[in-house]
Amino acid sequence: MPPIARALTVILLLPVLVACSSTTPEAATPPADQCGPWGCAQQARFDDANAFIARQKGHIGIVVRDRVTGQVWRAGENGLRSWAGSTPKLALAVSLLEQARTGAITLDEGDTARIAAMLHVSDNDAADGLWDDFADSATMMRRWQGMYGMASASYVDGWTTRWGFVKLAPQDLVSLMGYVLERLNTTDRAWVLDQMRDVGEPQQWGVWGAGAALRPGVKDGWDYCVELGGTVYRWVTSTVGFAGPDERYVIGAMYDEAPEQELDDGVHVLTDLVATVFGAAVPAPAVVPEDV
Numbered sequence: 558m559p560p561i562a563r564a565l566t567v568i569l570l571l572p573v574l575v576a577c578s579s580t581t582p583e584a585a586t587p588p589a590d591q592c593g594p595w596g597c598a599q600q601a602r603f604d605d606a607n608a609f610i611a612r613q614k615g616h617i618g619i620v621v622r623d624r625v626t627g628q629v630w631r632a633g634e635n636g637l638r639s640w641a642g643s644t645p646k647l648a649l650a651v652s653l654l655e656q657a658r659t660g661a662i663t664l665d666e667g668d669t670a671r672i673a674a675m676l677h678v679s680d681n682d683a684a685d686g687l688w689d690d691f692a693d694s695a696t697m698m699r700r701w702q703g704m705y706g707m708a709s710a711s712y713v714d715g716w717t718t719r720w721g722f723v724k725l726a727p728q729d730l731v732s733l734m735g736y737v738l739e740r741l742n743t744t745d746r747a748w749v750l751d752q753m754r755d756v757g758e759p760q761q762w763g764v765w766g767a768g769a770a771l772r773p774g775v776k777d778g779w780d781y782c783v784e785l786g787g788t789v790y791r792w793v794t795s796t797v798g799f800a801g802p803d804e805r806y807v808i809g810a811m812y813d814e815a816p817e818q819e820l821d822d823g824v825h826v827l828t829d830l831v832a833t834v835f836g837a838a839v840p841a842p843a844v845v846p847e848d849v
Contacts (some may be wrong), residue, residue: 594628598836606833607632613826614818615791619810620727621834622735631727638709638726639813640793642778645710645720646675646684647749647797648701648733653691654745662691676752676776678759679846684720694718706732715785730797730809738804750774753798762843763796764808766828767835771800779820779846791816794823800835808834821845 592600610617610633618637621630650672657664664672671687674680694712701707710725712718737749753774756765764775775798783790795811808831812823824845832841 594626595623595630602834602836603630603632606830609830609833613812614815614822616813617811617826617830618727619808619830619834620731622731622807624735624738624805624807636726637811637813638724639795639811640713640780640782641710641723641725641811642780642793642795643675643679643681643684643721644725644730644776644778644795644797645701645723646679646778647737647753647776648705648707649684649687649692649697649720650675650749651705651733651737651741651745652697652700653687654749655741656691658742658745673752676749677755678757679777681721688720692720701733705736708732713785721780727809727811730795730811731807734797734799734807734809738799738807750799750804758844759846760844762824762828762845763794763810764798764800764831765796766830766832766837766841766843767800767806767808768832768837768841771802771806771835773800774798774804779823781820789816792818792820792823794820794827796827796831800831806835 591597595603606619616637616639617633618635619632622628653662653664653668653672656662668687668690671680671683674683675687698710698712698718701710707725707729710723710729713722713724716722737746741749753776754772756775760775760777763777764773767773775796778795780793781790782793792814793812794814797809800806800808810827810830812827814823824843825840828841828843829839832839
C-alpha cells in the first residue's frame with residue numbers, strides 16, 4: 558500500500574450502592590438515580606475519562622453502549638470522523654463470512670486463515686489478497702453502510718477505493734460491533750469473538766485496556782496519513798471491540814493526533830482512555846505496533 562494510509566502489520570460495572578446512614582448522611586453514596594442512568598460509580602469514571610480527554614492534544618471521540626440497558630455514553634468530539642486504519646478489516650471479515658454462509662462466495666481453508674490473520678495481527682497482505690479475490694468496492698461499502706449501520710463510512714476522496722482508504726466515525730465502529738454481537742450467524746459470531754479475544758501483540762491496546770477480567774475483544778487500526786493535496790502527515794489510531802460479561806459493553810474510539818505526535822501517543826491514549834472508563838489501572842499495559 559502507499560505510505561499515506563497504511564495500516565501497519567507486524568507484527569461495570571454496575572456500582573455497589575452503600576446503604577445510607579442516618580447518623581452520617583454526608584458520607585453516604587447518593588442514590589443511583591441522582592447520578593444518571595449509569596449509576597454513581599460509572600458516572601465518576603466517565604467524569605475522569607472526560608477530564609483525561611481534555612488534557613490530550615489532537616481530536617478524540619469515543620462511544621460506549623450498554624447492550625443490556627441501551628444506554629449510550631459519548632465523549633470527546635461527537636463529530637469526529639477520520640481515517641479508519643485497519644478497523645475496516647473487521648467489516649471485511651464479517652462480509653466474507655456472511656457471503657460464504659449464503660453461498661455467494663466459497664472460502665477455503667487458506668481464505669479462512671487469511672481472515673484469522675487479519676483479525677489476529679492485522680495482516681495487510683491477507684486483507685489485500687481477500688479484497689482482490691472477493692470484494693467489489695461499491696457493493697462492499699453499500700453493505701457496510703446499509704447492513705452494518707456504518708452510516709458515515711466512505712472511501713477517502715481522491716484515493717483508491719479499498720479497505721485501507723476509509724474514513725468513518727466512532728459510532729460507525731460501535732454499530733459494526735453491535736451487528737456482530739446481535740445479528741451475525743451464531744457460529745460465525747463465536748469464531749469472530751474468539752479471534753478478537755486472542756489477538757497478537759500488535760493489537761494488544763485500545764479496547765484491550767478494559768482489563769483481562771472483562772474479557773475484552775478488539776480490532777485496532779493505525780495510519781500515518783495525509784489529506785489529498787496536503788503536506789502535513791499525522792498519525793491516527795482507532796479501536797473497536799467489546800468488554801464485560803456476555804460482551805455487555807460495545808466500545809468504539811478514534812484519535813486523530815496532532816502532527817508532532819507519534820504512533821505510541823495514540824496507542825497509549827486510547828488504551829488509557831478505555832482503562833479509565835472501565836476502572837482499570839492507568840497507565841494501562843499496551844503494545845505499540847512496530848512502524849513498518
